[in-house]
C-alpha cells in the first residue's frame with residue numbers, strides 16, 4: 047500500500063533510447079481510452095495496465111514518459127503508480143505465482159502450497175528462482191474463496207490447488223527468459 | 233416470506249456441468265432485455281419510484297436503500313455518472329464474480345435501467361485488477377450490447393447519450409470504498425475522500441455520481457419485470473428480495489447460493505453448502521471479514537440487514553459467509569484478518585494506519601507464544617480508538633478492523649486469555665515484541 051515505502055535505489059535503472067511507450071501503446075490509449083473519460087489523467091490506470099502487459103514491470107523511465115503523454119508531472123504519476131500493488135517496479139520471473147493468503151485460503155491450507163513451492167523451487171514469497179522462471183508472491187483474497195486454496199499465475203486463476211500437482215504443472219511450463227503474458231500459460 | 237426460486241441465478245444451474253456463459257443471443261432468448269424495453273417506455277421518475285417501493289437495499293456492504301440513494305442527485309446538474317462497484321476484494325466475497333462469469337448481460341441490463349432512470353451519461357464498471365477473465369467477458373458483452381443499441385444511444389426524450397465502459401483497478405482493497413473508487417477512476421491513488429461533499433453531488437470528475445454494487449444493479453431487471461410488490465414477498469419487512477450468499481471455509485460444498493434474505497445461517501450451511509467439514513461448527517463470519525464473528529451459539533442467526541442489531545456484529549456486509557470448525561485456531565484466524573487490514577489500510581488516518589499495524593504485532597506475539605497479560609485489554613482499547621464511525625477516520629475500513637477484533641475478543645475470550653496465562657505461569661511474560 048501507499049505508505050509502505052519502496053526502496054528507490056532498488057528501482058534504479060539506466061535510461062534507454064528506445065521509449066517504453068511505443069507508438070502502439072500510445073495509439074491504443076488515444077483511440078480506445080481517452081474518449082472514455084473527460085480528461086487524460088483518468089487513462090492512467092489503463093495505460094499502466096498496457097505497460098505491465100507489455101514489459102511485466104514498470105521502469106522509472108516509463109513513468110516519466112507517461113507523465114509527458116498524460117500531461118501530468120512525473121510525481122503525480124509516481125504517486126498513483128506506487129499505490130497499486132499490481133504495478134510492480136521491479137522485474138519478475140516469467141511466471142508470477144500469486145498465492146492467496148487470506149482467511150478462506152488459510153483455512154483450506156494455503157500454507158501447504160507455500161511449503162511445496164519452497165520444497166520444489168526453493169523460493170519463499172517475494173523470491174524468484176535462479177533461472178528467472180518463477181516469482182512467488184503472497185496476495186490478499188483473490189475473490190475465488192470457494193476454490194480455496196487458490197493462486198493467480200500471471201493472469202490465470204488456479205483453484206482447488208493440490209500442491210504437488212500444481213508445482214509439477216509449473217515445472218512443465220516453458221522456461222524461456224523474459225516476461226510472459228497469459229497466452230503462454232494456456 | 234415466500235422465496236420465488238432463483239432470480240439472479242436463474243441462468244446458472246446448480247449442476248456445474250450444465251453451467252455456461254450466456255452471450256447476447258442466449259440472454260435475449262431467455263427473456264433478457266425485456267425489462268429494459270419496458271423501462272424505456274416509462275418516465276424516469278416512475279422507475280425511481282418503483283425501485284424505492286421495492287425496498288431494494290445495496291448489496292455492496294452497507295445496505296443503503298438503492299432508490300433513496302438515487303433521489304439524492306441534484307435536480308439540474310449534468311453530466312451524471314454511474315460507477316458500478318465490481319471491486320469485490322473483501323475476503324470471503326466472490327458472489328459478483330460468479331454471477332458475471334455466467335451472466336454478464338444481467339448486469340448490463342441493470343446498468344442500462346439505472347442509467348435511464350437517473351439520466352446518466354457514462355457508466356463505469358470498476359472491476360478489480362485480478363479479475364482478468366471477468367474484465368474480458370464484460371468487454372465482450374459490452375461490444376455485443378453496443379452493437380444492439382443497448383448503449384451508445386440517447387436516453388429516450390433527452391439528448392444524453394448513454395455509454396458504458398470497463399475500468400480496471402490494480403490490486404487495492406480500498407478502491408472498493410466508494411470514494412476511493414472514484415479517486416482510482418480519476419487516475420489517482422485510491423485514497424478515500426472526506427465527505428461531504430457526497431458523491432451524489434460531487435463524485436467522479438466532480439460531477440454527480442451514483443455508486444452501486446454489481447448485485448444491486450443485477451436485481452433491477454427482475455424488479456421491473458415482476459414489480460415492487462413481488463420483490464417484497466421475498467425476505468423480511470426490512471430486507472426485501474433475493475440475495476446471493478457465498479459460503480467458503482470449512483464446508484463440504486463451498487459456492488454461491490441464492491436464497492431470500494432472512495434465512496438461517498444453519499440452513500445455508502446444511503442445505504446448500506453440504507454441512508461443516510472436518511469437525512463441528514464453532515464460528516462464522518457473516519459477510520466478509522469486516523463484519524466481525526458470529527459465536528458458537530449464533531449458528532441459527534438470520535442473515536438479513538438486521539443481523540447487526542440482533543447478533544452483535546457490524547452487519548450483513550457482502551453476505552460472504554466464512555465457516556470455521558471446532559479445530560480452528562481462532563487467534564491465528566484473527567491475526568490473518570488483522571494482517572489484511574494492516575496491509576490494505578491506505579494510511580491516511582493515524583488511528584487506522586497505526587492501530588491495524590499494532591494490533592497485527594500484538595497478535596503475532598500472542599500466536600508466537602510471547603503474549604503479555606495486558607495484551608487482551610490492549611487489543612480492546614486499540615479497537616475503541618480506531619473504530620466507531622463516524623469519528624476518528626475517513627472511511628469504514630478502520631471500523632471493520634475494530635469490529636473484527638472486538639467481536640472475536642467478546643465471543644471467544646478464553647482462546648486469547650488462555651494463551652496469555654500459560655506464558656505468565658511459565659514466567660516468560662514480557663518477552664520480545666516482534
Ligand SMILES: Cc1cc2nc3c(=O)[nH]c(=O)nc-3n(C[C@H](O)[C@H](O)[C@H](O)COP(=O)(O)O)c2cc1C
Pocket residue numbers: 289290291292293294295296298317318319320321322405406407408409410411443444445446448449627628629
Ligand atoms: C473499506 C471498504 C471496502 C469496500 N469494498 C467494496 C467492494 O469491494 N464492493 C462493493 O460493492 N462495495 C464495497 N464497499 C461499499 C461501498 O463503499 C459502497 O457502499 C457500495 O459500493 C455502494 O453500493 P450499494 O449501495 O449498491 O451496496 C466497501 C466499503 C468500504 C468502507
Ligand code: SF4
Pocket residue numbers: 406423424576577578579580581582584585625626627628629630
Ligand atoms: S480509515 Fe484507513 S483505509 Fe480508510 S481512509 Fe482512513 S487510513 Fe485509509
Ligand code: FES
Pocket residue numbers: 146147148149150151152186187188189190191194196323324325
Ligand atoms: S480468501 Fe483466498 S480467494 Fe478469498
